[in-house]
Amino acid sequence: MNQTNPLAPAFQKRFQSLLGTEFSQFIDSISQAPVSFVRINTLKINLQSGIDQLKHLNIEASPLTWYPAGFRISGAHNRLPFTKEYSLGWYYIQEGGSMLPPVILDIQPHHVVLDICAAPGSKTTQMAQMMDNAGAIVANDRSFRRLTRLGHNIQVCGVINTITLCQDGRHLSTRLPLQFDRILVDAPCTASGHLRSKSPQFEIPSLQRILGIQTIQKGLLTAAFRLLKPEGVLVYSTCSLHPEENEAVINHLLNDSSVAVVERPRIAGLHSHPGITYWNNTQYEEAVTNCLRIYPHDNDTDGFFIARIRKEL
């Protein structure tokens, strides 16, 4: 592929710096067709019946090691959105890597959870499923249009423990008189981890655009951390692989707060790389190595960055 469609030079330089000797594996992986994933919605159907029904629909499903209700699907999977079962809300099409942040958040049914950038609701509905519709989720998004989509997904998935808010997440800490047990900051990003559906040249956005988004990400993470209870856990995630949107944002929080502790998530069967500590002449705190960089060739998913942060007493 690369002989007929040479990589954009900026893309090649950046990802070679990040990946070193794994660069060719990375390129091979992102040159593949996108993989399809599904989540069985256990709020509506039990797991085994959901698996059986996929077989009945001639869809081959292999379970993800990191989430029991998540599956890689093939076969007649393109027909799934046209089935009765899909209309009934038994299945939710969700990228495999995107199922990780709620897992790493370690949600319990009694928790009060904030999803600060919730729309369109893949992770919100997954969290409701993990909580078995108990506890409470406040699902916020600043876009009213996207919030409508979230409302639809909440309805289809049969979620009853969620309240939606339409606020700029960066201002929530001054508007909510609450503190949360768990907070998910699935921040808006350049989506540079979604490489398999991109043009074969893989252009990257300008540094100016990346830094513009970084400002928003820093604001969201800082506001969210203020809303976290002592001993509470926050997960920051993006589907971008640019350090400016990831390690630099975590580093900003670590410099800003003495009670933020980055913890290394342990997920059986998940392949990942540690966060990087040096990028573009900037040295980050050693603790960012506890973050997870997930490249497409690690687990055959899209690229993801995930940080788990605990607020110390």
Add this chain to the structure above:
Amino acid sequence: MSQTKTLAVDLEREAHVWQLLSNQFGIPKLTGYRFLKSGRKRIRLISEAAFNLLSELPYTGTTGLYVGEYSPTAFRLSMDGAQLLGPYATRQRVELNNEQAESWLQGESVNYEDEQRGYVLVVHNNTILGCGSLSYGTLRSFIPKIRRPKHT
């Protein structure tokens, strides 16, 4: 921003909704759930823990799950309300065959001879599909357009 604060149903009306569900479908009062009024007739269901948060939040958007429409004499369950509460029902169920189920899910009325009248839970292969209205041999469908299975 066009947001509305969903109003809590007053306790008397909440009790009436449970009474209607019991009278119509035999669904008992369940603990850990609260009903909210949304608009003039729509009723939403929310977990007790989420309900307790409502008073602490600023203007909210969607709250809980739309479970049906209320009138003084009857309660019409939504598709998802029927799936959630239907398993607790002891009456007003009709079982469709494959052909009937396919048509009904497409929003079409189907012929169905039965002594039951009024709102019924529509079942196919032990799966609750939603809630329909049965009257004189015709089972009406309320499946919203957006939820009808699309043709390939």
